[in-house]
Amino acid sequence: MSAHQHLLDNIAIVLLNPKYPENIGSAARAAWNMGITRVIVVADEYPVHARMAKLATHNAAHLLDNMEFHENLGDALAPFSQIIGTTARRGRQRLAAKPPREVVQNILPLLPKNQVAFLFGPEDSGLSNEALNYCQQTSAIPTADFSSLNLAQAISIHCYEIFHAVVYEQKTALPARKIANSHEMENMFNHLEKALHNIDFFKEKTHGYYMRNIRQFLGKVQMSSKETTVIRGICRQFLKNVK
Secondary structure, three states: OOHHHHHHOOEEEEEEOOOOHHHHHHHHHHHHHOOOOEEEEEOOOOOOHHHHHHHHOHHHHHHHHOOEEEOOHHHHHOOOOEEEEEOOOOOOOOOOOEOHHHHHHHHHHHOOOOOEEEEEOOOOOOOOHHHHOOOOEEEOOOOOOOOOOOHHHHHHHHHHHHHHHHHHHOOOOOOOOOOOOHHHHHHHHHHHHHHHHHOOOOOOOOHHHHHHHHHHHHHHHOOOHHHHHHHHHHHHHHHHHOO
C-alpha cells in the first residue's frame, strides 16, 4: 500500500438520511475515482441496492458491497477523531464554515494516525444542528451566486480536494498525533453535561446553547483519549461529592 493510499483509507464519506439511493451510488463513484474507499450510510432502512448500483458503475460497485450501514449517527461516527460537517446554511449557533480546500489542509496532519469523516446531510434539508454537534469543523463550497449544489456535486468537489491535497501537496512527512475519537468525546460530553446540570449551571432556555459552545470549544482543542478520561474522572468525583 502506498503512503498516499494509507492516508486516503483513513477518510470516509458519511451520508445521513439520503433521500435517493442513486445519490449513494454517485457518492461511491466520486469517492472511488479519488481513491477513497469508505462510504457509510446512516438511515432508518437499508437503501435499495439496485438503485444505488445504477450510478455507481461497475468500477465502484464493490464500495456498495462493502458499505457500512448504521441506523444511529453516533454509532456511525464513533471511530472518527475528526468530523467535518458539510453545509451551506448559516446561523449564529453554527460553526463558521470554511472552504473545502482550507478544511482539507487542516486535517492533513491528522491523517496518519486518525480517522476522518466528511458528513453530508439529506438532499432537501442538509445537516441539522443536532447532527452538527458531532462535528469539529464545517465546510461550505464557495459559489458565485446560487449556493445550492446537489449532493453528488458537493461530494465530488470534496473528494477531489482531499485527493489533490494528499497526493500533490503532502510533500514531507506529516506530524502524527492520535486524538480522541467521537465515541470518547461523546462520553466525556455526557459526563460533563451531567456535572454541570448537577450544579444548576444550565437554565431551561440556554441548556442547548451552552453545551453547543462547550462542544465547539473542546472540539477545537483536539484532546487525546487520556485527556478525555481525565475530564470524565473529574466529573465522576464531582457528581459523587456535590449534591
